[in-house]
Amino acid sequence: MSADLFDTASARDEPPKGPRPLADRLRPKALSEVIGQDHILGPEAPLGVMLASGALSSLIFWGPPGVGKTTIARLLADETDLHFVQISAIFTGVPELRKVFEAAKHRRQNGQGTLLFVDEIHRFNKAQQDGFLPHMEDGTILLVGATTENPSFELNAALLSRAQVLTLNRLDLAALERLAQRAEKDLGRELPLKGEAREALLEMADGDGRALLNLIEQIMAWKLDGKLDTDALTTRLMRRAAKYDKSGDEHYNLISALHKSVRGSDPDAALYWLARMLAGGEDPRFLARRLTRMAVEDIGLADPNAQTHCLQSWQVYERLGSPEGELALAQAVVYLALAPKSNSVYTAYKAAAASAKKTGSEPPPKHILNAPTRLMKEQGYGAGYAYDHEAEDGFSGQNYFPDGMKRPVLYQPVERGFERELKKRLDWFAGLRAKRGRSGAE
Template sequence: MMDLFDTPGEELPASDAPRPLADRLRPRLLADVIGQRQILGPEAPLTVMLKANALGSIIFWGPPGVGKTTIARLLAEETDLKFVQISAIFSGVPELRKVFQAAQNRRDNGQGTLLFVDEIHRFNKAQQDSFLPLMEDGTLVLVGATTENPSFELNAAVLSRAQVLVLERLSADELELLVQRAETEAGRVLPLEAGARRAVLEMADGDGRSLLNLIEQILAWDLQSPIDQRTLSTRLMRRAAVYDKSGDSHYNLISALHKSIRGSDPDAALYWFARMVQGGED
């Protein structure tokens, strides 16, 4: 439901609208979030903040599909803040002004705002600086999400007022829990043999949203019996390996290659080398 100070684009989807599996399985409580125990565990940063009723501005740094948006939304619910989401890709100065004014109006009426900014690193320096006054006076709690290293992509002034929390790719066991939730939601078991089931987890490459998209495709198939890994590979394409030629993935893979060579592990060295070449490395 919208309040008096909502801006266009904040409406919730109609309850009878078609919803992807990833949206239907979105956790309703922080305790339901799969993975990310390093920030959500009993003594982890977010848990400590919430217990002390002192949620501050945060930058979530991590790969796609690991729960950045979901955790931000749940933080707003836990703290009774109005959740507002914008994307740095589509938002400019006029949109920011409207969001800021709405947040100030809410504050005047006794309600706080949690502003979630997806791809926050895409905002330029002036746009990032515009958040500072509202962060300092408590008009809003900023939660930014980025797949890039915040130390390189965000202003020092923003970083000094926010805590950077690192989110990790989901492990195979965590992805399996997600599969089980999807099967419960669907009311049936995925028609996959054991090898094919493991292959689906590998295809997701630690990305929960990607896994749920794969599951949604599989559930749509009209199968009379479980299929094996070979049949699965003809029906689904493996997710492209994440790689960039100058960003975090580039340096992470180079580091892994160097460590494998120094550790005298030829198999690992060849694997990381192949990953880089396949990703387009010179």
């Protein structure tokens, strides 16, 4: 297979027959025409600075579909007089890559550099990614990779150390509106939509410029007598499913948003992220499990009922299933968001784990060990143990930590919710312990 098959520059010399799709006709001809990515293309932004200084380096474009990754790469090649070659990691194997590199070496010998654009670069395994390194280092290619996945997880460290990662944003409604106006200008007429229907169309695109143009092209092909309202539009168009990868970055990003909204006591935001995940097809049992974790980690003993409420909501979902049971999860989300917050037990347990690791196999003090045999009694097991029920106030104040270990303070309750009462009890016990002179070994 010839490397020329991957060379889109030659493909553009012979355009395919038939009408060009709207998305192709509106592809920007210059970087200044790119919509929605000013944070990387502006004069003081990374690409603007690189182009102004003449020091363009290898790049990784990370962002969702339809935001301009391929277009920007092509325009960078035009701006820098580099030969543009595009391949996809899905369809390209090692033999084809070798031919691409050989062709790039031949061009370099003739005085022209190559910008190699690799779409879906995360599809290459780590060994294949290593294959790019020598050709990047000796200047044979300037690599521009595109990925929808988090480069930190999907690309190897060696490749990341030689390329700058730039994040491209999903297009907001203002950027999509500009794109719609550009389409109307190209088509010579306005979209046959009422105001609210136009807004609904932009929302349907879900931040994807290419998807918006495809929807517009579909709408413009309809034969209509007037303008459509929102109901008529949504009846005619199949709403695009929200982009949600249940095993990828979006999964972790959205559960993080839900968790932090609960922690931040914002029930409206928490409900929104719950709904987003459920609409994307997330397993409600996963959400029930994570909600219970939130109750333990971020609310704890400030409201002991939070954990119980989550477990009951989980059980309700198991009995009712979807969609009825999802309301129980929503109820748990609101309860958690409005509950008093404390991570005191969570913090105390982490400190206890660190202390346990540090002290190793130190045994308990002998006075709290049982002595079921005569030998153990002779060894002092159980000697001097104070039975707390027989002590004044039901509290002996004796030491329960290993002999020689300084008594740590691990659990420190906050002045919120039920932990106020627990703090009073702790302070009372601490006072009794100090009064009776049994604070433990120093």
